[in-house]
Amino acid sequence: xxxxxxxxxxxxxxxxxxxxxxxxxxxxxxxxxxxxxxxxxxxxxxxxxxxxxxxxxxxxxxxxxxxxxxxxxxxxxxxxxxxxxxxxxxxxxxxxxxxxxxxxxxxxxxx
Amino acid sequence: xxxxxxxxxxxxxxxxxxxxxxxxxxxxxxxxxxxxxxxxxxxxxxxxxxxxxxxxxxxxxxxxxxxxxxxxxxxxxxxxxxxxxxxxxxxxxxxxxxxxxxxxxxxxxxxxxxxxxx
Numbered sequence: 727x728x729x730x731x732x733x734x735x736x737x738x739x740x741x742x743x744x745x746x747x748x749x750x751x752x753x754x755x756x757x758x759x760x761x762x763x764x765x766x767x768x769x770x771x772x773x774x775x776x777x778x779x780x781x782x783x784x785x786x787x788x789x790x791x792x793x794x795x796x797x798x799x800x801x802x803x804x805x806x807x808x809x810x811x812x813x814x815x816x817x818x819x820x821x822x823x824x825x826x827x828x829x830x831x832x833x834x835x836x837x
Numbered sequence: 838x839x840x841x842x843x844x845x846x847x848x849x850x851x852x853x854x855x856x857x858x859x860x861x862x863x864x865x866x867x868x869x870x871x872x873x874x875x876x877x878x879x880x881x882x883x884x885x886x887x888x889x890x891x892x893x894x895x896x897x898x899x900x901x902x903x904x905x906x907x908x909x910x911x912x913x914x915x916x917x918x919x920x921x922x923x924x925x926x927x928x929x930x931x932x933x934x935x936x937x938x939x940x941x942x943x944x945x946x947x948x949x950x951x952x953x954x955x
Contacts, residue, residue, distance in 0.1 A: 758941060760943060762946075764881075767928075767949070767951070768948055768949065769841075769843070769930050769932075769946035769947050769948045769949045770881070770930070770932075770946045771946070772943045772944070772945060772946075775941075775943055777941075813880075819941050821869070821934035821941075821942040821944070822868070822869045822886075822934070824871045824883050824886055824932075824944075825871075825883075825932070825944055826883065827873075827880045827881040827882075827883075828880060829880050830880060
C-alpha cells in the first residue's frame, strides 16, 4: 500500500506557482521522497527526489519539513503542459526496490 | 539522462493470442526492471520485479504462468501475456533504475504499451 496521502485534485492558473502537498507521516529514516508525474497515456516521468534537505532542479523544487512527515512539490511557473497526475512516493535507498504508486493528485493548469 | 524504451506502444489482437512486450534500457544497464499495469482511471499497480539472470518475483494475485517475464540481458526484459483475453486489456508499463543496486537512483519508465484484446 502507498505510504503517502495527497489531495485528489488541484487547479492552478497558468504562470502561477503550483504547490502540491504530500503527507508521509510514517516515513522511515532511510526512505526518500520521490515525485513523478504522468501525462495522459504516457509512462510516469521522474521529477525530483530528496531525503531531508530541500532540493531544486530545472523542473521543480521539493520542500521537505524538518520532521520529514510531509513535503511540497513546487512548480514555479505552471504551464498548460504541466497538467498531469502527480505522484508522491516514499521509497528506500535501494534501486532494486519498486515504486509503489498511490492515487496521486490530478493537477489541472488553467489558462 | 536515462532512457527506457518500450515496444510496441500499441497492440490489438484477438482473444487467445500471446503478446510479447519488450522493455530496453538504452543507455544504462539494469539488473532489475519492474512491470506495472494500469487500468483506466486507476493508478499503476506493480505486477512483478524482473531480475537479470534469475526468476521474476510476482506480486500477489498476478499469475506467473499468465504473465511470463524474461530478463536475459542487462538491457532487456520481456513480458509475454499468454493466451490473452479481453480482461487482460490494459496499459502495461516497465521501469528500470540506472546503476541498479546503487542507492538513491530514480527509476525511469517506458512510455507504456496499450494492449487491447478483442
